[in-house]
Amino acid sequence: MAQHNLRTVVSFEFGRSLAKPQFWIITLVVPVALMVVFALVFLSNSATADAASAQKNAHLSFGYRDSSGIIDPALASKMGGHPVGDATAAVAAVKAGTSQAFFDFPADPAKQTIKVYGKDKDIFGNGVYESVAVALLQSSAEEKVDSPQLVALVSGNVHTVSTTYRDGHQAAGINGVIAPILYLVAFYLVILLLGNQMLSSTLDEKENRVTEMILTTINPTALILGKIVSLFATGLVQMVVFAIPLALAYGLFRTQLNIPTLDLSTLVLDPQQMIIGALILIGGFALFTGSLVALGAVMPTAKDAGPIFGALMILIFIPFYIVTLIVSEPTALIVQIFTWFPYSAPVTALLRNAFGGLPLWQGIALSAELLLLAVIVLRVAVQLFRFGSIEYSRRVSIKDALTPHRTSGSLPRP
Template identity: 65%
Template sequence: MARHNLGTVVRFEFIRTIAKRRFWVATLFVPVLLIIVFVLVFVSNSSTRTSAEAQKNAHFSFQYTDESGLVSPAIVESLGGTQASSEEAGIAAVKSGEVDAYFAYPADPAKQTIRVYGQDNGLFANGKYSSVAESILQASVEQKVNSPQTTAILQGSVNTTTTTYKNGSVSGGFNAVVPALFFLVIFYIVILLLGNQMLNSTLEEKENRVTEMILTTINPTSLIVGKVLSLFMVGLVQMLVFAIPTVLAYLFFRQQLSIPELDLSQFVFDPQTMIIGVLILLGGFSLFTGTLVALGAVMPTAKDAGPIFGALMILIFIPFYTVTLVVSDPNAFIVQVFTFFPYSAPVTALLRNAFGTLPLWQAIFVIVELFVLSAIVLRLAVRLFRYGSIEYTRKVSIRDVLARRPVTEAEPSR
């Protein structure tokens, strides 16, 4: 019974992992970094608002010339401006410090540039000159328009609403995309946080030279499956730790951090889309977990496994180089390749599922592919660990392992 005590393996691996100091350092790194970023954003927003208010209430002296005849003298006078006798005189007044700024409006402002001259008050503060020059011209033109409707159009105060239909019913639009994209976020977070742990789950025993002792009491299948299940549990712990600062920031510091309010009632949770998202997430996680565990069983040290581990991590980011095609042209050849290639399928399929461009038959194919390949890789990982557990100095030959006669669980490994 001891050889098949899966619960003992899961409990041991889980407690051993969460009891390590480096686990909490790695796990808390992201939340602590988020808290620091939130604090910096809060301080920056406060500073920006203060500066904006100061700019808004700031008054400066200026002169102008108007070749277009569009500028309203009344508006200029209300802002404390005066008309210059010529462009040369206006520029000279700025150079001598007599006025803070000078605006030269051309004969056709729609095609020609408004020339602005001003006293240097720093890059950020200098922007007020052009803002005021443009607002004077806009206000002057709007004053000449008698129709409120035309004025509103000129100001861009026109609202539109779009309603789209899918299969005869109103589609969710962006509100249906966000919930499904949540699965992609989870996949990235879990793989990035747990990837190294997955790799070291089998490498650690090999590097510590204790695998032979372990395999005398627990069979390889129970050991590997137990390690995979413990990784699922560790991933859940990390997800909860990662989510805490985000939830707290939204609940208590949303206004200070300028986080938009989320109305969950507006989101559309399509059952088919959500189920497909869950299955692709689980299949993708299982595949990467089994692959990294198998990699750890093959390689003698983490240093040797590093290049392949890096390549696997790159594979989950490659689909983002074609994200525009994924959204606009899902039938493109490269998108189809990324959809069905196992190690890019989770990201590509989750993206297409969220944007509603993944047909049901393709979703089923990808899900079956991921779970079947996960089972194969996991079985391969068990066999590699059985035969490669005592290979401490060289890489295990997968060809040699597959060529060997399978042993039963009761037989000792050689």
């Protein structure tokens, strides 16, 4: 009977969530927003690249004065330039509109400012003058350097490769962070997007005055567990929906959006990090879900539960105020406090785990702590829901709900 009740609750709650237009609106807002952002970035990058290319390769009719002796007259002439002896007259011609531009190269361009004068176009088009002046100077300088290697060095075309070691073994670096940090991303997505639904999962029945009827046919434990399982399944649906636009953007528009190439062969999947991260994610999710379900069982309305709900949401962001300390000094006292305090532990521990700052024994102990607390909170949530199912107008007293002689008179279990 209990298994049947649990299966019934899961199918009902999961189906009800997917049938709500509000669920799909909230779920699709982020992917649609991402696609809009990707489209804008794509258009912006294309326009910027076209504008930069046009400015760099623009052909102008300009005068120039070279006090440095660097400018190559043949190259300048090819780009549309001609030497000018009187700088004052050249500037006056630009002001009068009879000359398009004038570049005044100082004796030492590396230390002194190149003066660029041009006929006004618009706030974006005026950049062409500086682009042409700099391109002329750089091209002329490169022609005076005999060694291609020196030209490459001056242009910044230098490539390096770094190898670091930890405990006598080559460190994974950023390739070892990417996979375990996805647990943190999943935790935030699930909690932020399903937090309100976790809270309302028990409040809805109370506000609709139907909980006492439900509890006459369904075991409270099966009801709460069924809601939690359905929330987890709903979270998986949302994460799949979120992943679709990211996968499409990477697969179809990676070059246009300047997304770095992700070489999966270079990723490092450390079994310890992946297992500990999964346990912390499951424990943290169960703890927050049980806490929010318990909060919904205690409070008569969502408005009354709002302040505590907000405080719980704030707790998952507090660790980011010390993120540099978490990464660089994981043994610091404040980091240890955040690691072991249950409601800041998931984020702090997942960060430490991703960056290799969480010892195995701490990962095991912390996972056990979160899972144990989650079980305790879920049992309390069941008791609070059973006792508070008929409390529609006031906050349930936790003390009364957990006192045996008070709970014994509650609705009978089937």
